Amino acid sequence: MADGTPQWAVPPEQQQHRQQQAQQRPDYAAQRPPAAQAAPTAPPQAPPSGGAAVVSPPPSAGAPKVNKFNRIAQMEEKVLVTRTRDEETEDGRLVNKEAMTKIRDAWVYKRVRSRVREFTSYRQALCFVGTWNVNAKGKEESLDEWICADWGQNGQYAPDVVAVGFQEIVDLNAVNVAVDNKTQQRSQFWVERLNATLNSPSRTQNDPNRGYILMMQRSMVGLLICLFVKNPHRQRVKAVSADSVGVGVMGMMGNKGGVAIRLNFYDSTLCFVCAHMAAHRENVVGRNADFMNVLSKATFDVGEQTVRENIRNGSLSQWALGSGSLGIADHDMVFWLGDLNYRIDESLPTETVLLLAERGAIDKLRTLDQLNIERSEGRVFEGFEEGILSFVPTYKYQPGTDKFEQRPEKKLRAPAWCDRILWSAQEPAYVQQLTYKRSERPNCSDHKPVYSTLRFTVKDVNAQRRESIYKELFALLERYDNRSLPAISLDKSELNFGEVRYNQSVTLSLRIANTGPSCASYRFVPKIDESTLSKSWMSVFPTYGMLVPGEQPGVVTVTVTIDNNTAKLLNAGREVLKDTLILRLENGREYYVSIKGTFARSCFGMSLDQLVLYKDPIHTIALDAIQRAEQFPNENEVSPSNALCIPKELWRLVDAMYEKGLSTPDLFTNHGNPEEVVIIREALDSGSAFGVFSIHSYAEAFTSFLTSLSAPVIPTTVFPNTEINAENIQAMTRRLLEELPPIHYNVLVYIISFFREVLLHSEKNHLTAAKLAHICLKHCAPADVVMDSAMMQRRAGMSLILIHLLVTSSI
Amino acid sequence: MAQRVHHFKLVLLGDTAVGKSCLVVRFVRDEFFEFQEPTIGAAFLTQTVQLDESTVKFEIWDTAGQERYRSLAPMYYRGASAAVIVYDITNPDSFNGAKSWVKELQRRGDPNVVIALAGNKADLESRRKVEFEEANAYAEENGILHLETSAKNANNVKALFVEIAKKLPKNPPQPEREAFPIAAPQQTTNNCC
Numbered sequence A: 001m002a003d004g005t006p007q008w009a010v011p012p013e014q015q016q017h018r019q020q021q022a023q024q025r026p027d028y029a030a031q032r033p034p035a036a037q038a039a040p041t042a043p044p045q046a047p048p049s050g051g052a053a054v055v056s057p058p059p060s061a062g063a064p065k066v067n068k069f070n071r072i073a074q075m076e077e078k079v080l081v082t083r084t085r086d087e088e089t090e091d092g093r094l095v096n097k098e099a100m101t102k103i104r105d106a107w108v109y110k111r112v113r114s115r116v117r118e119f120t121s122y123r124q125a126l127c128f129v130g131t132w133n134v135n136a137k138g139k140e141e142s143l144d145e146w147i148c149a150d151w152g153q154n155g156q157y158a159p160d161v162v163a164v165g166f167q168e169i170v171d172l173n174a175v176n177v178a179v180d181n182k183t184q185q186r187s188q189f190w191v192e193r194l195n196a197t198l199n200s201p202s203r204t205q206n207d208p209n210r211g212y213i214l215m216m217q218r219s220m221v222g223l224l225i226c227l228f229v230k231n232p233h234r235q236r237v238k239a240v241s242a243d244s245v246g247v248g249v250m251g252m253m254g255n256k257g258g259v260a261i262r263l264n265f266y267d268s269t270l271c272f273v274c275a276h277m278a279a280h281r282e283n284v285v286g287r288n289a290d291f292m293n294v295l296s297k298a299t300f301d302v303g304e305q306t307v308r309e310n311i312r313n314g315s316l317s318q319w320a321l322g323s324g325s326l327g328i329a330d331h332d333m334v335f336w337l338g339d340l341n342y343r344i345d346e347s348l349p350t351e352t353v354l355l356l357a358e359r360g361a362i363d364k365l366r367t368l369d370q371l372n373i374e375r376s377e378g379r380v381f382e383g384f385e386e387g388i389l390s391f392v393p394t395y396k397y398q399p400g401t402d403k404f405e406q407r408p409e410k411k412l413r414a415p416a417w418c419d420r421i422l423w424s425a426q427e428p429a430y431v432q433q434l435t436y437k438r439s440e441r442p443n444c445s446d447h448k449p450v451y452s453t454l455r456f457t458v459k460d461v462n463a464q465r466r467e468s469i470y471k472e473l474f475a476l477l478e479r480y481d482n483r484s485l486p487a488i489s490l491d492k493s494e495l496n497f498g499e500v501r502y503n504q505s506v507t508l509s510l511r512i513a514n515t516g517p518s519c520a521s522y523r524f525v526p527k528i529d530e531s532t533l534s535k536s537w538m539s540v541f542p543t544y545g546m547l548v549p550g551e552q553p554g555v556v557t558v559t560v561t562i563d564n565n566t567a568k569l570l571n572a573g574r575e576v577l578k579d580t581l582i583l584r585l586e587n588g589r590e591y592y593v594s595i596k597g598t599f600a601r602s603c604f605g606m607s608l609d610q611l612v613l614y615k616d617p618i619h620t621i622a623l624d625a626i627q628r629a630e631q632f633p634n635e636n637e638v639s640p641s642n643a644l645c646i647p648k649e650l651w652r653l654v655d656a657m658y659e660k661g662l663s664t665p666d667l668f669t670n671h672g673n674p675e676e677v678v679i680i681r682e683a684l685d686s687g688s689a690f691g692v693f694s695i696h697s698y699a700e701a702f703t704s705f706l707t708s709l710s711a712p713v714i715p716t717t718v719f720p721n722t723e724i725n726a727e728n729i730q731a732m733t734r735r736l737l738e739e740l741p742p743i744h745y746n747v748l749v750y751i752i753s754f755f756r757e758v759l760l761h762s763e764k765n766h767l768t769a770a771k772l773a774h775i776c777l778k779h780c781a782p783a784d785v786v787m788d789s790a791m792m793q794r795r796a797g798m799s800l801i802l803i804h805l806l807v808t809s810s811i
Numbered sequence B: 001m002a003q004r005v006h007h008f009k010l011v012l013l014g015d016t017a018v019g020k021s022c023l024v025v026r027f028v029r030d031e032f033f034e035f036q037e038p039t040i041g042a043a044f045l046t047q048t049v050q051l052d053e054s055t056v057k058f059e060i061w062d063t064a065g066q067e068r069y070r071s072l073a074p075m076y077y078r079g080a081s082a083a084v085i086v087y088d089i090t091n092p093d094s095f096n097g098a099k100s101w102v103k104e105l106q107r108r109g110d111p112n113v114v115i116a117l118a119g120n121k122a123d124l125e126s127r128r129k130v131e132f133e134e135a136n137a138y139a140e141e142n143g144i145l146h147l148e149t150s151a152k153n154a155n156n157v158k159a160l161f162v163e164i165a166k167k168l169p170k171n172p173p174q175p176e177r178e179a180f181p182i183a184a185p186q187q188t189t190n191n192c193c
Ligand SMILES: Nc1nc2c(ncn2[C@@H]2O[C@H](COP(=O)(O)OP(=O)(O)OP(=O)(O)O)[C@@H](O)[C@H]2O)c(=O)[nH]1
Pocket: B014, B015, B016, B017, B018, B019, B020, B021, B022, B023, B033, B034, B035, B036, B037, B038, B039, B040, B063, B064, B065, B066, B120, B121, B122, B123, B124, B149, B150, B151, B152, B153
């Protein structure tokens, strides 16, 4: 790669070749060949701009090699700790809800993580990482050769994310370390240099989409890290946060340590750490400790919201929930760059190292690199990867030259790969290093700049799909959850009975299934302060039950019956067919079942005064009081001018019986055919013609019509209150007729006249005046269930008056 | 020292779709469903709040807000020590609804009931129709708690229940139980050598 061609521009066959070469290398680093593992076969594609390439996720390379400081790893390794103590339930069991929740959360999280592909689309992006120890130098020297080395001729491989770290932007003397006052100014200098380099008009060609924007910078004494993203991605960068950790003098000063920036890029979480670690060839232990300190101490206060979002996207363990901060390891990808200060093992004399470095014998040196040794021993950077060191050591140069520092007045130092770039990814296949090199320019420092371009996989989450997966998982859990909590499901929450008619019963059923894992005992309960389960026009059966898991659903039938009483209330607008049943699941929740229906209005159950108002069939008359007032403005003042003299329904029934002939035996004694009675009633209500029916059916419709009236034809108030005898019967009869309300008078006279006609056929129909008087009384003045003796006497008197009316012509 | 667990019945009231169930689910399970179905019935859940001094266990009744079930609400608020009355900051009608719930509770609920008014969906700032100040003034007038919450982004949800928990009386005769069944061994300071 001496020609500087980015690796992705190399045809695949050649890459293959290079890969083999890499694997043949006997040295340590070969076990982690950089780009070789998954050779890119196509040019990288920038995420959103142009074409929005959605790629399939890279295959997961077996068990992800997770950093053990990552909370995902912790989740599996850590002993479960709870803040709350166990509680004792009433039956003496110990429970700890927090522990239960945590274990469950871990399960959910595992499931979600295994399904991230269902709600995530994957895009490819390029990331440039650079590091340079500037040795407190810095003049107007071009950074292009370093920063833009991998951009390609027309900038076609310009990175999407740029992270650059500097060390020693100020001299690390005691004053600077303590006061930190020059740092600001020097940071600004480098940020501006980077900005000018990335956004130079010759590169952007004034296309804003090719420009870069600084998302964050962070400095501490000599350390500086800057993060830029390409303009089009700006909207998808969230929760940018930085922290610095000093591990220098006294374990806390800023002469050594790290500065770090983290961000959500699309829905991936990235963290960049720029570190300057302990110096001196022999101090390997100090460097290892610095790594550990920076790794464990850096925290980013991103807020609970971001933590939660990262968890939901599968980037972070559910156990981080409730925390508002993140650590370095809590990211999808971590890039660690800087002057890590690892040298060549001390077994090799300084002069030999210098000689080998000058000759470019890097294979030999690489095996003796302290970082490589420490990593292979598992003492530092666990879970991190690094590309093969294929460049000459970057330290220590004579500033402004390309020669190792060997001036006699200077202390002779063994060259070393102080300046390094490593990364760690939860999914190793999500990061592929394309280049890992040093840059020859700028050369004003005693270190050479190092850089790497990495291709990484960006997650883009479809939140709606993600939520539906969570919902699915929780629904699944809900079913198995907490075995003590039963669960049922009802097939309906509303029973609509539609139109229900007078004297009709309609039954609908409700199915109750046990959807829980334990016995479900349920029962219908009354509403607060009520003693019955429901309104009187409805009945429920059975009102309680139990289902074991897997049992056939229980069927509950609900029956609505419109009896005479209900019809009266419905007609008067004092009741509606609406109610709610409450089904209580013992030890669980309550379920409501709404009951509704409409009453199909009938002439049965109405009052005479109302009936005479309606010349049209009752079905056409609105039940609603307001609508009716519009239809019949004078409803409340019955007068001959606006009313019939008797209800037309009564007339139709009597007329039908006339036609059938009144000599039928046992008239008014035999029952009618119930189905015919219903049809006759419907015909009365709808105004349609009667069919051919038995006279007994008409007779029964006639008597039940009278009985159903909301106010009886003969109110008890007009019953005689003195004993009836031959002397007073005349007078009492007159008094009765006078006291009857007008329409009631009409109706009674009409019935008596009709019965007199019936009596003319008594030989055939076996009816007598006494029998007919009894029938008349029974239906025109229905008896109360309980009656005192005074009332019984008055009824008897009333009966005598009726006989009198039937046998004399006193009307 | 073993901590006391205080049990309190808490009821959620408010018009339909203001987010009562979402608030409870957020509080109890830290979940949020965009497509939460209307509650037809009453759901019972429990959740514990840890205070510095004590543990408060809420026995929560999540009621149905649909108008046709309104008459059933007394079943749940009767005997409740605390009530959360929820409205939706994007819906002024629901705020009026909340006020009528407050009235009903003051008239017919337990005289010592701790009431909190929760202006939910606070994440929908751009669609706000009920000003914070207006609701806050109303709450102050009535001597009740007031917070704006979001079940969606979890903002203030826990705080709401913690505020209520703090306000609830924790003196006997509250039924109390030891949270930790096995008493810590008696620390007898015995300086023997
Ligand atoms: N944006 C936003 N939406 C919310 C919030 N809380 C609830 N919602 C939405 O509002 C809808 C109704 O919420 P629910 O919790 O079912 O309302 P409810 O008050 O329980 O309604 P009922 O059960 O009918 O009384 C849900 O589908 C949510 O999508 C919130 O804090 N923010």
